[in-house]
Amino acid sequence: MLLNMNCTRLLMEDLHLPCKKQALYLLGKVLVRKLEDGTILKGKIVETECYLGGEDKASHSFNGRRTMANEPMYMPAGTIYVYMTYGMYYCLNISSVEPGAAVLLRALDPLQGEDTMRTFRAKKNKRGTQIDKSSKLCNGPSKMCIALDITKENSNKINLSDPKNESIWLEDHPDFSEEDFKVVSSARIGINNAGEWTSKPLRFYILGNESVSKRDKARERILLEDSKD
């Protein structure tokens, strides 16, 4: 069971990291969402992706592109960048120290408020289908946003470490330390025409966690063989 007193809110200096380091640092941390009615939703971050900007063709800020829409990628580390994709879904990113770089949160392992997450997910379904398994509530970037009611309107440009913001933040948890899990790195999901950047290992996930959206079994095998000795 998760006890509040064991959790500490992450501060600006905790998130003041370059993109790849931040993506790894965020694994095992807890994303907390407080709704208007006071309901608390929590989930452990189990999957992240880097979007580096500059050279990275898959990034919204490729080649220094800077628009109204991707402005949060250029804001101080820890700023939330929410954008809409496929006309229907939101994805949540967290900016890192380099201007134009951000980490996409791809999946959470639910820790608190599962029933509320189920309600949000069912509401979004055409037929109101209920999701039974908790590992299927947030196993994808847009599923995560639906389950936690994260939208561009309520979360874009908010800094996670800003103490004035009471709706969304990050926490550390002593039970989930980096030594307790192995991290698999693999190619990013849904990237197709980004040249060499299509296959770069810029996605990271916790080995063996059920809420990971897509496993890379070949990479897992290599990791396990390497760590034998």
Next chain:
DNA sequence: GCGGAGATGTACT
């Protein structure tokens, strides 16, 4: 469990 089709809005060519 897996693969393909379709839904659908926005930003930028």
Next chain:
DNA sequence: GTACATCTCCGCA
């Protein structure tokens, strides 16, 4: 007009 950092549904195994 086009290209999406996706998800659900449905058919088939």
